[in-house]
Amino acid sequence: MTVQKLHQEAPPLNVDALLDDTQTRIVVCCGSGGVGKTTTAAALALRAAERGRTAVVITVDPARRLAQSLGLDELDNTPRQIDLGPRDSGRGTLHAMMLDMKRTFDEVVRAHADPERAEQILANPFYQSLSTSFSGTQEYMAMEKLGQLRASEEWDLIVVDTPPSRSALDFLDAPNRLGRFLDGRLIRMLGGTGGRSYLRMLGSGFGLITTVINRVIGAQLLSDVRTFVSAFDAVFGGFQDRARHTYELLKAPGTEFLVVAAPESDALREASYFVERLAAEGMPLAGLVLNKTHGHGAAPTPARLSAARSDAAAETLEDLGEHTLAAAALRLHARRMDTQAAEARERSSFVAAHPTTPVVEVPAQPDAVADLTGLRRVGHDLGSGSGAEST
Amino acid sequence: MRDRGWNDARLHVVTGKGGTGKTTIAAALALALAASGRTVLLTEVEERQGIAQVFDCAPLPYAERRVAVAPDGGDVYALAIDAEAALLDYLEMFYGLRRAGAALTRFGVVDFATTVAPGTRDVLLTGKVTEAVRRRQGEERGRTPRDATRRAPFVYDAVVLDAPPTGRIAQFLNVNTEVAGLARMGPVHHHADRVMEVIRSAQTAVHVVTTLEDMPVQECLDGVEQITDVNIPVGSILVNMRRPRFLNETDQRAAAEGRVDTEALARGLKAAGLEQAEQTAQELVPELLAHAHTVAAEQGLRERLEAAQRPTFDLPLLEGPIDLAGLYHLANVLRTQGAV
Numbered sequence: 001m002t003v004q005k006l007h008q009e010a011p012p013l014n015v016d017a018l019l020d021d022t023q024t025r026i027v028v029c030c031g032s033g034g035v036g037k038t039t040t041a042a043a044l045a046l047r048a049a050e051r052g053r054t055a056v057v058i059t060v061d062p063a064r065r066l067a068q069s070l071g072l073d074e075l076d077n078t079p080r081q082i083d084l085g086p087r088d089s090g091r092g093t094l095h096a097m098m099l100d101m102k103r104t105f106d107e108v109v110r111a112h113a114d115p116e117r118a119e120q121i122l123a124n125p126f127y128q129s130l131s132t133s134f135s136g137t138q139e140y141m142a143m144e145k146l147g148q149l150r151a152s153e154e155w156d157l158i159v160v161d162t163p164p165s166r167s168a169l170d171f172l173d174a175p176n177r178l179g180r181f182l183d184g185r186l187i188r189m190l191g192g193t194g195g196r197s198y199l200r201m202l203g204s205g206f207g208l209i210t211t212v213i214n215r216v217i218g219a220q221l222l223s224d225v226r227t228f229v230s231a232f233d234a235v236f237g238g239f240q241d242r243a244r245h246t247y248e249l250l251k252a253p254g255t256e257f258l259v260v261a262a263p264e265s266d267a268l269r270e271a272s273y274f275v276e277r278l279a280a281e282g283m284p285l286a287g288l289v290l291n292k293t294h295g296h297g298a299a300p301t302p303a304r305l306s307a308a309r310s311d312a313a314a315e316t317l318e319d320l321g322e323h324t325l326a327a328a329a330l331r332l333h334a335r336r337m338d339t340q341a342a343e344a345r346e347r348s349s350f351v352a353a354h355p356t357t358p359v360v361e362v363p364a365q366p367d368a369v370a371d372l373t374g375l376r377r378v379g380h381d382l383g384s385g386s387g388a389e390s391t
Numbered sequence: 392m393r394d395r396g397w398n399d400a401r402l403h404v405v406t407g408k409g410g411t412g413k414t415t416i417a418a419a420l421a422l423a424l425a426a427s428g429r430t431v432l433l434t435e436v437e438e439r440q441g442i443a444q445v446f447d448c449a450p451l452p453y454a455e456r457r458v459a460v461a462p463d464g465g466d467v468y469a470l471a472i473d474a475e476a477a478l479l480d481y482l483e484m485f486y487g488l489r490r491a492g493a494a495l496t497r498f499g500v501v502d503f504a505t506t507v508a509p510g511t512r513d514v515l516l517t518g519k520v521t522e523a524v525r526r527r528q529g530e531e532r533g534r535t536p537r538d539a540t541r542r543a544p545f546v547y548d549a550v551v552l553d554a555p556p557t558g559r560i561a562q563f564l565n566v567n568t569e570v571a572g573l574a575r576m577g578p579v580h581h582h583a584d585r586v587m588e589v590i591r592s593a594q595t596a597v598h599v600v601t602t603l604e605d606m607p608v609q610e611c612l613d614g615v616e617q618i619t620d621v622n623i624p625v626g627s628i629l630v631n632m633r634r635p636r637f638l639n640e641t642d643q644r645a646a647a648e649g650r651v652d653t654e655a656l657a658r659g660l661k662a663a664g665l666e667q668a669e670q671t672a673q674e675l676v677p678e679l680l681a682h683a684h685t686v687a688a689e690q691g692l693r694e695r696l697e698a699a700q701r702p703t704f705d706l707p708l709l710e711g712p713i714d715l716a717g718l719y720h721l722a723n724v725l726r727t728q729g730a731v
Contacts, residue, residue, distance in 0.1 A: 032409060032410070033408065033409020033410055033556060034408055034409035034410020034411065034607070035409075035410060062558075063606065063609065063610075065605075065606065065609070262410065264712075265712045266410075266444075267410070269444075305665070305671060309665075313660070313663035313664065313665055314663070316662075316663045316664065317659055317662060317663050320662065322659070322662065323655070323658065323659030323662055323663070324639055324642070325638070325642050325651075325652060325655055325656055325659060326655070326656050326658070326659020326660050326662070326663065326672075327659065327663075328637040328638045328639070328642065328679075329637075329656055329659075329672075329675045329678070329679055330660075330663070330675075331635075331637050332637040332675075332678055332679065332682050333675055333678055335635070335710075336678060338710050339710070342710060366681060366684055366685070367684075367688070368604070368605035368606070
């Protein structure tokens with residue numbers, strides 16, 4: 001096959017060096033849904049802790065499985081310390097939390113408004129919807145929480161698992177969009193804080209806009225928005241500034257992005273978009289975690305037995321109607337070789353497009369990752385495992 | 392026709408955990424439904440251009456385009472719905488507010504209604520989908536039909552929606568509740584009521600795609616429960632990417648317990664004319680053990696899925712990127728199993 005001939009090698013991603021470097025303060029894991037992002041984030045934080053860092057992982061995945069694999073019943077909005085077993089020198093600590101976007105938003109409000117005004121905002125129906133169902137709130141609050149943890153200086157490494165967005169890019173855009181909206185002229189106009197001259201400036205357009213808003217969302221919602229904005233505006237000078245601040249944090253030295261993908265075309269296409277976007281934004285990309293691969297790992301493979309030879313041999317046995325076990329083993333091996341070839345092809349296309357992006361491969365785990373042992377195994381594969389010598 | 396519980400369904404909503412292949416399955420389902428000369432609309436709402444990728448065509452505009460022909464003459468049309476276009480469409484349809492778009496965009500109203508105002512976005516998206524479900528021939532889009540056209544045939548025999556993932560599906564479909572707290576009356580509320588009329592009726596079936604892996608199965612079961620809780624009809628569970636099982640029952644059971652007859656294996660390899668049969672046999676054992684382990688785990692997950700008490704259909708894993716031939720194959724698998 002020509003695949004191997006075209007195979008171009010990506011620089012290996014040295015995850016352990018990344019985690020051991022005390023300059024690394026934030027690691028953001030991003031990628032499309034279903035690629036194992038949450039597990040990767042938890043495994044990274046665990047490995048970092050066991051290599052001496054004071055680490056915390058923020059997850060957004062409400063599945064209780066991660067909490068259980070960390071030995072907790074559930075995770076909440078406050079970092080909980082994870083029991084890593086008997087103490088051993090050189091080991092750091094691990095905390096984990098699950099983002100509760102409404103609670104985080106409420107905390108922001110309470111922290112910035114006097115009690116009376118805070119209650120007014122928290123009780124507003126528009127606020128209640130905004131804090132639970134706006135598609136960007138989760139991303140915004142993930143960034144808010146990240147900012148808080150970073151500022152607390154309690155941890156020297158924060159690992160962030162990003163929300164499963166419509167597209168991977170939402171995570172970068174949504175906070176800004178929410179900030180822009182809350183500071184925008186529409187909301188000022190609706191809130192009536194723009195002043196009369198502003199309304200005059202809008203001229204005849206204004207009538208059309210209010211007509212449309214009334215027709216689309218109804219007068220009652222409009223009045224909720226007005227109340228919300230006037231209360232909110234007095235508290236937050238500039239929401240957009242806040243959004244910009246957290247955004248800057250992502251660009252600051254000490255932050256590293258890891259793009260997680262499975263070796264199939266959809267996930268790698270998303271990964272490519274992400275790599276390009278990070279470059280465009282000037283954000284530091286540490287590399288790609290190619291997760292759930294079948295090329296390297298536990299089971300050694302008689303690679304010299306090609307898929308074609310294996311299939312041909314199986315056919316011979318099937319024609320004979322004998323040796324069903326051997327025939328099955330040969331068919332199985334042939335499909336495994338096909339899978340490896342397909343994954344190698346996907347990997348090659350990515351590497352060809354992004355030749356300087358470091359890559360580490362993590363083999364598909366034989367069992368669901370259900371405990372610290374499972375997370376350690378993933379961490380091992382991420383670190384010293386198959387990545388560096390996967391040529 | 393045997394009663395699957397969704398014989399009357401004309402709106403097929405396809406959801407599933409990310410990475411389970413729901414866009415591929417939605418496309419295959421649309422092809423299967425279009426067989427025998429029927430007309431089907433395949434829609435997506437997440438602005439990912441997933442349909443264009445699956446059918447390998449140029450990005451879809453906000454317009455219904457024919458993307459495929461079913462083997463015996465049916466048509467599959469596709470539509471990528473984006474909230475902004477749906478909003479402008481809606482304003483024009485119901486209020487005749489033509490050309491308002493530029494002004495609305497300039498003042499951030501479009502941004503507001505499509506991304507910020509909670510629930511509005513989903514109402515706009517599901518509104519467009521259910522409009523296509525209700526549309527009858529000879530009737531101007533969206534207009535209330537006169538009596539003469541009321542009984543005209545539907546434009547689409549079926550509509551397939553490549554929906555948001557399982558984690559968001561109940562909230563997405565249950566738009567009524569989502570906007571109820573906010574817009575207790577008024578046009579959005581009324582619009583949401585019309586959407587729910589279709590979604591709650593026997594015209595709708597929500598199919599959940601899963602793979603036989605731990606997390607997707609859990610999400611599938613949670614999703615079925617959440618959809619049922621909001622009184623929306625659940626259709627089938629579609630188990631995607633089924634890996635073939637290579638071992639016969641006896642060998643499977645032994646291998647799952649860690650036992651492989653290496654000598655028998657080596658004899659077989661020798662009989663097939665392979666060199667170094669003993670060594671190759673040794674090397675193939677771990678593959679067999681891993682395979683048997685996976686198959687056994689899949690069996691356990693299959694039993695967990697039975698708790699949902701929904702008809703379950705299997706779709707094979709196709710090697711490599713999905714192409715048209717693969718889609719036709721999956722459509723055929725759905726048809727022969729009686730899923731449509």
